[in-house]
Amino acid sequence: MLTPEETQALRLSLEVAARSVLLTLPFAIAVAWLLARRRFHGRFFLDALVHLPLVLPPVVVGYFLLLLLGSRGPIGAWLNDAFGIRLVFTRQGAAIATAVMSFPLVVRAIRLSLENVDRGLEDAARTLGAGAWDRFATITLPLMLPGIIAGAIVAFAASLGEFGAVITFVSNIPGETQTLPLALYTALQTPDGDAAAARLALISVGLGITGLLVAEWLARAVRSRMGN
Amino acid sequence: MLEIRCSLARGAFALDVDLALPSSGVNTLFGASGAGKSTLIEVLAGLLPAQGRIALDGEVLLDTHGGIDVPAARRAIGYVFQDGRLFPHYDVEGNLRYGERRARGRAARVRFEQVLELLGIGALLQRRPAQLSGGEKQRVALGRALLSQPRLLLLDEPLAALDVARKQELLPYFERLRDEFSIPIVYVSHAFDEVIRIAQHVVLLDRGRVTLAAPLAEACLSPLVHAITGAGVVGAVLEGVVISDAGSEGGSAATLVRCGELRVRMAQTTLAPGAHVRLHLAADDVAVAREPPRAISIRNVIAARIQRLEPGEASVLVHLLAQGERLLARVTHGAARELNLESGGECYALFKAVATHGRRFERAGLRP
Numbered sequence: 161m162l163t164p165e166e167t168q169a170l171r172l173s174l175e176v177a178a179r180s181v182l183l184t185l186p187f188a189i190a191v192a193w194l195l196a197r198r199r200f201h202g203r204f205f206l207d208a209l210v211h212l213p214l215v216l217p218p219v220v221v222g223y224f225l226l227l228l229l230g231s232r233g234p235i236g237a238w239l240n241d242a243f244g245i246r247l248v249f250t251r252q253g254a255a256i257a258t259a260v261m262s263f264p265l266v267v268r269a270i271r272l273s274l275e276n277v278d279r280g281l282e283d284a285a286r287t288l289g290a291g292a293w294d295r296f297a298t299i300t301l302p303l304m305l306p307g308i309i310a311g312a313i314v315a316f317a318a319s320l321g322e323f324g325a326v327i328t329f330v331s332n333i334p335g336e337t338q339t340l341p342l343a344l345y346t347a348l349q350t351p352d353g354d355a356a357a358a359r360l361a362l363i364s365v366g367l368g369i370t371g372l373l374v375a376e377w378l379a380r381a382v383r384s385r386m387g388n
Numbered sequence: 389m390l391e392i393r394c395s396l397a398r399g400a401f402a403l404d405v406d407l408a409l410p411s412s413g414v415n416t417l418f419g420a421s422g423a424g425k426s427t428l429i430e431v432l433a434g435l436l437p438a439q440g441r442i443a444l445d446g447e448v449l450l451d452t453h454g455g456i457d458v459p460a461a462r463r464a465i466g467y468v469f470q471d472g473r474l475f476p477h478y479d480v481e482g483n484l485r486y487g488e489r490r491a492r493g494r495a496a497r498v499r500f501e502q503v504l505e506l507l508g509i510g511a512l513l514q515r516r517p518a519q520l521s522g523g524e525k526q527r528v529a530l531g532r533a534l535l536s537q538p539r540l541l542l543l544d545e546p547l548a549a550l551d552v553a554r555k556q557e558l559l560p561y562f563e564r565l566r567d568e569f570s571i572p573i574v575y576v577s578h579a580f581d582e583v584i585r586i587a588q589h590v591v592l593l594d595r596g597r598v599t600l601a602a603p604l605a606e607a608c609l610s611p612l613v614h615a616i617t618g619a620g621v622v623g624a625v626l627e628g629v630v631i632s633d634a635g636s637e638g639g640s641a642a643t644l645v646r647c648g649e650l651r652v653r654m655a656q657t658t659l660a661p662g663a664h665v666r667l668h669l670a671a672d673d674v675a676v677a678r679e680p681p682r683a684i685s686i687r688n689v690i691a692a693r694i695q696r697l698e699p700g701e702a703s704v705l706v707h708l709l710a711q712g713e714r715l716l717a718r719v720t721h722g723a724a725r726e727l728n729l730e731s732g733g734e735c736y737a738l739f740k741a742v743a744t745h746g747r748r749f750e751r752a753g754l755r756p
Binding site for chain 1: 433434435459460461462463464465466467469471473475476477486487490491532533536
């Protein structure tokens, strides 16, 4: 049904999106916690920094990533020297680029659900002998699960569609960084590529609808687990 | 002994308390809304930071000078909140086990099956909190706190969110809890009828300060308490033992109760001789006579001495001493003048045997 090239782009897109979500969640939960629960100097600065990808052109984000994480960037060079990890032109790099782009959306979703968690329940857990991490793991985290799932879905969807930051940071390499939107763009640039572009567009639509259905099913499962 | 000396300020409200409470039985924190009752027990539980020193049976929980502040999670103080606060993502059993699991290593005085039996929640184990009624939620919350093996149990108006019928349904559970476990309780309430039923010791709070700390019987006589309870609840509390039931009283259908040296006739009850009872004798139900009345249906005619008069707006509360027991009678200003009631005077306290009806509470294990 699908050509090998299409299968490759689809699988790569899913892989990059999945990695991106896994990468995003722990940091997003930590940052959402800081922003929702802690009062500290620089909180406003952190909030602004987190939201920056939302207001910058994706190409600019990709450019900054290149500066920081590129082979000669301060972090990129260190990663390369210390661990032999190279991010530019790799799918890991693509996952990082999409993670950074979707980060503000994920933080927003998680923060919102965290602010809705009844702190009285955490107090009740305190009186029952639960320490800080224990409370977080057994009360706070499960109660913010709807927000975490919503955040993960948003991150996944945004990662599938991310274009500017990916192509700027890790370029457009078939089989390594060429996700669906990049493949579609390439097809459009190719003479006689119209049919291929249309097929890729259809695949994207199918993927989107499947994603929405899965998200709805997940949300229902969580709601029924909460006893509502 | 529970020693509390603490202070904290929150906006316009300031709590400043210096208090020593017996670490057994039920201490009630009583006062109007906003008096600081809940704030004080949140400080006890370690949920609110405060200045000062708190020690329970010699173990220091808070000492801001000595740099000690045992975290709430390690105070082993159980807390039942007004709104229950059951964890919505656990079923009833999960809620009950939550504290039990974290109390390992502490001497287990309360067993799981015992709590199910005492609170009658065995059939609810697989339910979610959202599927419970208000009364059931509070019973589960109480069980959850008990199973955390607390050294002290704090109850923050546990009945306030319930309607009257649910309250009546739940109160006996608290009485059984008081009588079956030797866990000291601090019970917060703004309803004095609850206090009368459950308390041994009463602490009155007013705008963040303790204005009275006394055993229940004494607190019932205090004008400070009278000022905030409903008039109908003002009255003396007597603790006694049933010494004979109806049959042995020469056919008169009454139960005889001995309160110290005083003998009180109660409307016929099912109580067996030897049962401990707490009688609440409302001041409104007690009349005063200068001479012993003859041929009267009132079963209790007790010689008493007037200790003092407590004049109010519409009436006078007469404090009486009868064979070592104290009683309260409410009379009008006119009656007080006409009978020439004054402190030191002799008189007779009159109340019907049925006056104690519905105001007597069986006490299981406690000696008055």
